[in-house]
Amino acid sequence: MKRARYLKLTAAAGLAPILDPVGGFAQAGPPLRVGLVFSFSGATTEIGKLTDAAIAAYMKRNGDTVAGRKVQIIKRDDTGPNPEFARRLSQELIVQEKIDLLIGAAFTPNAIAMASVSTAAKKPFFNINAATSGIFAKNPYSARFGFTTAQITTPFAKWAITQGIKTSYAVFQDYGPGIDAGQAWEKTFTAAGGQMIGEARIPVNNPDFSAFIQRIKDAKPEAAFIFLNASGGGADFLRTAKTAGLDRLGIKLLATGDIVDEPIVNVAGDAALGMITTFDYSSTHNSNLNRQFVRDVQEAMHSKDLPNFNACQAYDVMHAVYTVAKAQNGKIDPDKTMEIVKGMRFESPRGPILIDPATRDIVQNVYFRRTEKIGGLYRNVEFAQIPMVHDPNET
Numbered sequence: 292m293k294r295a296r297y298l299k300l301t302a303a304a305g306l307a308p309i310l311d312p313v314g315g316f317a318q319a320g321p322p323l324r325v326g327l328v329f330s331f332s333g334a335t336t337e338i339g340k341l342t343d344a345a346i347a348a349y350m351k352r353n354g355d356t357v358a359g360r361k362v363q364i365i366k367r368d369d370t371g372p373n374p375e376f377a378r379r380l381s382q383e384l385i386v387q388e389k390i391d392l393l394i395g396a397a398f399t400p401n402a403i404a405m406a407s408v409s410t411a412a413k414k415p416f417f418n419i420n421a422a423t424s425g426i427f428a429k430n431p432y433s434a435r436f437g438f439t440t441a442q443i444t445t446p447f448a449k450w451a452i453t454q455g456i457k458t459s460y461a462v463f464q465d466y467g468p469g470i471d472a473g474q475a476w477e478k479t480f481t482a483a484g485g486q487m488i489g490e491a492r493i494p495v496n497n498p499d500f501s502a503f504i505q506r507i508k509d510a511k512p513e514a515a516f517i518f519l520n521a522s523g524g525g526a527d528f529l530r531t532a533k534t535a536g537l538d539r540l541g542i543k544l545l546a547t548g549d550i551v552d553e554p555i556v557n558v559a560g561d562a563a564l565g566m567i568t569t570f571d572y573s574s575t576h577n578s579n580l581n582r583q584f585v586r587d588v589q590e591a592m593h594s595k596d597l598p599n600f601n602a603c604q605a606y607d608v609m610h611a612v613y614t615v616a617k618a619q620n621g622k623i624d625p626d627k628t629m630e631i632v633k634g635m636r637f638e639s640p641r642g643p644i645l646i647d648p649a650t651r652d653i654v655q656n657v658y659f660r661r662t663e664k665i666g667g668l669y670r671n672v673e674f675a676q677i678p679m680v681h682d683p684n685e686t
């Protein structure tokens with residue numbers, strides 16, 4: 292129907308026309324049902340709150356209706372790394388709640404389960420955070436909006452060599468993203484001429500880091516590379532390392548940004564000061580869009596808490612949901628949705644991002660940051676970036 296005729300008809304019927312935010316018009320459709328499975332309790336309570344707030348902030352800024360459909364978020368708490376639970380929740384959302392799209396996953400095991408449900412049901416799945424390489428390769432309706440630990444780590448190991456670091460030790464959690472990070476570090480560092488003098492794998496639920504820090508101390512490397520996920524006890528690790536005197540022994544700690552995540556870094560306090568990390572997002576990122584994002588999330592939180600990488604990634608997932616809905620006039624056809632996602636490129640609060648059309652993985656800047664104390668708060672300040680990095684494990 293032509294716009295003019297539509298406006299005339301709606302006026303004649305005494306109805307208000309439904310105009311979408313870009314000035315087109317759309318029939319009022321049923322709600323757009325977005326199923327969110329994420330971790331909102333236990334060690335991820337804070338991260339869950341920030342992720343929720345980012346989704347609310349996106350909807351407040353962009354409207355809660357897209358292409359004539361009111362957006363409903365149907366939320367489920369998988370409570371932590373718990374793939375069978377995440378699988379069941381995703382299935383229920385699809386079968387009983389009749390969702391149009393599935394979003395979420397803080398943890399790799401859950402994302403693997405959700406991706407397999409997505410494949411079986413042909414339901415698009417936009418991954419917010421799980422960071423292991425290759426987990427979506429055989430799941431054609433899944434796409435990655437977070438990062439991979441190999442993507443973040445590879446430029447870091449190259450940089451370490453340019454800083455004159457010749458020997459290193461790697462400590463990482465013994466599951467997908469940790470093993471990927473450790474391997475990316477070791478492979479890149481040795482290929483660039485460095486020498487690995489040991490590694491230690493930390494069990495995922497490890498309350499005591501002192502034995503691992505002692506191993507680093509005994510090995511006496513010039514640097515230790517660490518991967519601990521954002522709910523893995525980063526503040527405790529950094530404090531234990533400080534007390535053990537790694538810095539006084541001249542052993543530099545280098546880690547992915549998870550260890551100094553926004554909710555953690557002020558708990559770690561001085562033990563985090565001066566840490567160099569690489570990551571996809573910092574709340575200090577210098578752009579107008581990020582400043583607006585930070586303000587919007589704080590408003591949604593009713594607090595001064597700062598958004599973290601999960602929050603930014605969830606915001607970007609919402610942008611992808613709105614984009615695919617708009618492009619299909621409110622319909623969510625699974626194959627068309629994935630065609631739109633492949634090659635999708637937009638400005639995120641973290642900087643430019645692109646979904647690789649061949650792999651549905653994300654291509655983005657990797658930032659080098661130093662933890663500094665600014666206005667009484669510990670913040671990760673970006674000082675260098677490697678533009679548009681692919682996952683080195685992409686096949």
Ligand code: PHB
Nearest residue numbers: 398399421422520521549
């Ligand atoms: C993951 O399980 O893939 C994961 C979780 C938390 C992180 C990073 C990776 O901070």
